[in-house]
Amino acid sequence: MVFFPNRHHHTSHVFRRLDPRSRILGAVAFAVVVSCLSGWFALSVALGVAVLAVGLGRISGKSVILRITPLNLVVLTTFLLIPWSWSNLDPETRDALFQIGPLDYDREKFRLALRFALTGNSIVLGFVAMLGNLEPATLGQSLGSLGLPSKLTQLFLLTIRYLSVLEEQWSRMQLAAKVRGFRPRFNLLTYLTYAAMIGHLLLRALDRSERVLAAMRCRGFNGTFRSIERFRFGAADAWFAAALLSLFAAFFALQG
Secondary structure (H helix, E strand, C coil): CEECCCCCCCCCCCCCCCCHHHHHHHHHHHHHHHHHCCCHHHHHHHHHHHHHHHHHCCCCHHHHHHHHHHHHHHHHHHHHHCCEEECCCCCCCCCEEEEECCEEEEHHHHHHHHHHHHHHHHHHHHHHHHHCCCCHHHHHHHHHHCCCCHHHHHHHHHHHHHHHHHHHHHHHHHHHHHHCCCCCCCCHHHHHHHHHHHHHHHHHHHHHHHHHHHHHHHCCCCCCCEECCCCCCCHHHHHHHHHHHHHHHHHHHHCC
8 A cells, every 4th residue: 555745745945855764863862862951051052953943844833833832731830830839937948939828939840840841842843843844654654664563653654544534523423413402511411422422433433444444455455554755865864963963962062
């Protein structure tokens, strides 16, 4: 079975000449290195590099916002909840930015939350920059060529392909329930209705999976997805690896 690349896959951006495997390895290496950083200046530079990479990768602003919003909701929660602690009776050991009633907003915990924000956003933006324009089918093929088990690769590809189908089925079921007068409330009827809808969705997914498998076998599927793209490392990948190694060395040098 052949996956054809998306027509937007070859849009002009700085990473398009790289082998997809280089982009995956580069994103993972960047995440590992950034997670090891602790200095404020090094983390700030890492975040700036990630933002610059997003610009070079020509990722749309809307796409970036959608991908970093879940992380930053968690970050906001850490700023709102984690730094609070009961006031220390010893004023010499108190290290609070400010105090509200019996609660201190601890300075060290605030720094920890800020470090988490810098690290998390740098890693997510790094992945978005390097993999954001990569066609899912190509990503799956690249992961397989890097040694990921074939069953996991197939699961990844089929999940991406059929998530939209399941979403469409769920929307149709919700519309049908609404037409029949269903309005969700906090009561037993609502819970039973949603349970029945989820059960029907699972049954439809099972039925569709069996039909898809039969169709794939009729088309000669032998357990391996094939791609018309051929992956090969080139000079651009070597330069990319050298640039990343230099960047990582600079990060650790900035740690001081």
